[in-house]
Amino acid sequence: MINERAKHRSYLSFILPAFIIYAGIMVFPLVFSVGLSFTSWKGYGPIKFVGLDNYARLLTDPVFHIGFRNNILIVLISVFGQIPLGLLLAYMLHRRMVKGAEVFEMLIFLPITISSVIVAQLWNRVFAPVGILPTFIRQITGNPEYVMKIFENKDFAFVPIMFVLLWQHTSLYMIIFLANLQRIPNSVIEAAQLEGATEGLIFRRVIVPMLAPVIFINSILAISGSFKSFDLIYAMTGGGPAHYTEVMAVYMYNTTFVYQNYGYGSAIAIIIILFIVATIMLTKLVTKKLNAE
C-alpha cells in the first residue's frame, strides 16, 4: 500500500508541472474571460455586471458584422482554395508528373517557416507603388501613373489578403496530402489503369474518395483556424481602411487593448472560441455518426 502511494506520488510529479502551467495559463483565464464578457469594465474603477448586453450589442454592431463576413471569406478561401489546390499539387507530385518533384516540393513548402507578420509586410511591399505588382502592371499597360487602389474598395479590399493566405497555407495541405497519398499502395492506381481509367477518373473516383477522411479533417482544421486569423491581417492592414478588412480577432484586439473596453472585447473573444468549439464538436458528431453506420 505504501509502495502504491509512493508510486502515485511519482506519477503526479511527472504530470503536475505540465498540467499546472497549462491549466494556470489556459484554463483558469478562460473562466475569467467568460466572466469579464458580462461586464462593462473599461480597465479601471468598479466592475459592473451588464448581463448579456455585450452579446446583444454584437448583433447590431456593423464593424463586428464586417469582421464576421471577412472571417467567413477566410473559411471559403481555405476550404475551396487552399485544400483543393493543395490536394492537386500533392497528387501531381505524388504521380511524378514533373521532373525534380522534390525541388518543387521544397520550394513551395518554404513559406511555412516565415512568420505571418513578416509575410504580411513582404506582400505589402509587393503591392506598394514601388513594389513588384504595380511596377509590372505599369510596364505592360504603359500607364506610368498606375497604383493599386483595391485596398480602398469596400467590396474588394479583402481580396489581396485572401491571395496571401492562399500563398501562405496551400503548401501545408500539399504536405499533409502528400504524406497520406504515400500510404495508398501503388497497386491501387495500377489496377485502375489496367481497367482503362483515365487520369482524371483515377483522381476523382479513386484518390479523392480514399482521401475523403483526410480532406474532411483538414477542412475542419482550416475552418477552426480561419476564425482565429490575427497576425497576418493585423500586420497587413490592421483591419483598415475604414474596417474594410476587419476580422473578429483584430476587432477584439483593438476594442480591448486600444480602446480599453475589456468587457466588450471579452465578449468578442468568447464568440470566436464558440465558433471554433462548435465547428470541432459538429465534426466529432458527424464522424461518430458516420463510423456508426
Next chain:
Amino acid sequence: MKRKAKLGVAPLGWRTSAYIIMILFTVITVFPLLWLGYSSLKPNAEIVMHPLALPEAPSFNNYVRAWDMGRLGMALENSLIYTCVATIGTVFLALAAAFGLAKFQFKSVKFFTWAFTVGLMLTVHAVIIPLFLLEVKTHLVNTRIGVILPYIAFDLPMSVLIALSFVRGIPDAIIESAEIDGAGYWQIFLKLIVPLSVPVIATMAILSFLQNWNEFMFVFIFTTKAALKSLPVAITQFAGRQNTEYGLQYASLVIGILPMILFYIFFHKQLVKGFGEGALKE
C-alpha cells in the same frame, strides 16, 4: 519492368498542366523573396527609379543601418532566449507528462489526457485579455518569464499528445525490469525513456521552435519595453516606421526571413514529417 514503367506515367495533358501549375506556384512563392533579397542591396533612389531591376552596385549599407537603428541584434537575442527556453521547457514537461500518462494506471489518467486534448481547441484570443490582467497583477508584464510561460502553456497540449502516442509504444517490459532492479521512476525516465524518445523529442522540438520563433501576439501585448521585443515584433515596428526608406524596410524583413530559411534547409525532412504526421493523428 517495361509494363510498370508504362503504367506509372501520367498522360501528356496532365504532365503539361502539372509543369505549368508547379512552375507558376514556385515563381509566385520564390520570386517575391528573391526580389526582396536583391532589392535590399540597392540604395533607396535606385529602388524608387527601377523597382524590379537588379542592383547596380550591391551594398550591405541598408543592413548595417537597419541592424543599428532597429536594434535588431537585441531582438535576435531575445528571440533566441524566448524560443530556446520555451522549447526546452515544453519538450521536457511534455515528455514527463506523457510518461506519467502512458505508463501509470491511475484513475486520473483519463481526466488529464482529456484536459490536454481540450487544450487543442483553445486559442490565444480566449485567454489573452485575462492573462494580460493577471500578468499586470503579478508583475510578470515586461519580463522574459511573462512571455516564456505562455509559450510553454500553448505548446503543451500538442506536444503532450505527440509524445503520448510515442511513449505508449515503448514496451512495458523495459520499465518493469528496471523497476525490479530497484530504479526510481525519475531514474527510469531520465536514463531509459529520454534516450529512447529521441525521435519524438526532435519532432516536438522542431514544431515548438517554429511556433515560438514566429509568435507575435504575446510579445506584442505583454511587453512594452523595446529591450524585450522579439525579432518579428521588432521588425514589424521598425519597418512600419520607415515611411519611404524602402531599403531599410527590405533589409529588416530579410533579417527576419533569413534565419527561418536556414532553419528550413536544415530541418526540411523533419518539418515535412512533423506536419504530415500531425494530421494523421486525428
